[in-house]
Amino acid sequence: MIQEAAEFVRSRGFDGRFDAAFVLGTGLGPLVDEVGDAVSLAYADIPHFPKSGVSGHAGKLVAGTLEGKRVLLFQGRAHYYETGDAGAMRLPVAFVQALGVPVFVATNAAGSVRADIRPGSLVAINDHLNLSGANPLLRDHTEGRFVSLTDAYDPDLRQVLQRAAKKSGIALPEGVYAWLSGPSFETPAEIRMVQTLGGDLVGMSTVPEVILARYYGLKVAAISVVTNLAAGIEGASPSHQETKDTAAEASEKFKTLIRSFVAELSHV
Structure with a gap:
């Protein structure tokens, strides 16, 4: 299945070498507007590709040039809460x-469990808490399933x-991202649990992709756009509309950071 999908995409103009791949979270898809010489395919047209039916996820694969580098952009993801997988x-x-x-x-829209990390902030993830009770490597029978995180x-x-953040004048604190399954937002009690466990952010994605990326030997980075204070923080009661609206408001800052990051990649 993997080779079939790869060969199909290569035959549609996604050939050559790529420097980085980005999964774009809720409301962050407009990054594709920054890409030159872009070619795109709907996920629905790619053999065996998972579909995303969530508002704010366009469901397209885009390739092109950004800051002189070749990039691959996934406009949206399939979530555990959509598929049960x-x-x-x-x-x-x-x-x-x-x-x-x-x-x-991996990029995402996330809730902040800290009152000092406000909506509109960008945060670099430095670790995670898997509180979902699930793992993408369940039922994998290879030795590789015992991947170090x-x-x-x-x-x-x-x-x-x-x-990249310093050059762009963007504050970029680091934080621990807690994954809960969704689709319902977390309860105030769950947020207090996340705080006690040392989490800074909470969301419904990313962690499975990071585990899989490490399984496949990829170098991983992850960025959260904080779209809301988590439940119970200053009386917050999150909504998906708030998530999309705040992600849109932060999109220019997000684009600036990603452009600067891609420009710096040659120094890795």
Whole structure:
């Protein structure tokens, strides 16, 4: 399936070498507007590709040039809560490896469990808490399933992100991302649990992709756009519309950071 998808995409203009692949979270798809010489395919047209039916996820694969580098952009993802399968993104991540892309960057819209990390902030993820009870490598019978997640978020890429943020004048704190399954938002009690466990952010994606990317030997970075305060923080009661609206408001800052990051990739 992986090779079939890769060969199909190559035959549609997605050939040559890519420097990085990005999965774009809720409301972050407009990054594709920055890409030159773009070619695109709907996920629905790619053999075996998972579909995303969530508002704010266009469901397209885009390739092109950004800051002189070749990039691959996934406009949206399939979520565990849509499919019931924590490995729903396995084929796309394996596909990135099959195309020879060395760097995998996951992005998401996230809630902040800290009052000092406000909506509109960007945060570089430095670790995660898997609180979903699921794992994308369940039922994998290879030795590779015992993948180490120490430094899953590559220290060198995190340094590149910090250099890019500094050059762009963007504050970029680091934080721990807690994955809960969704689709319902977290309860205030669950947010207090995340705080107690050392989490800074909470969301419904990304962690399965990171586990899979490490399984396939990719270097990983991840960025959250904070779209809301989590439930119970200053009386917050999150909504999907708030998530989309705040992601749209932060999109220019997000685009600036990604452009600067891509420009710095040659220094990894």
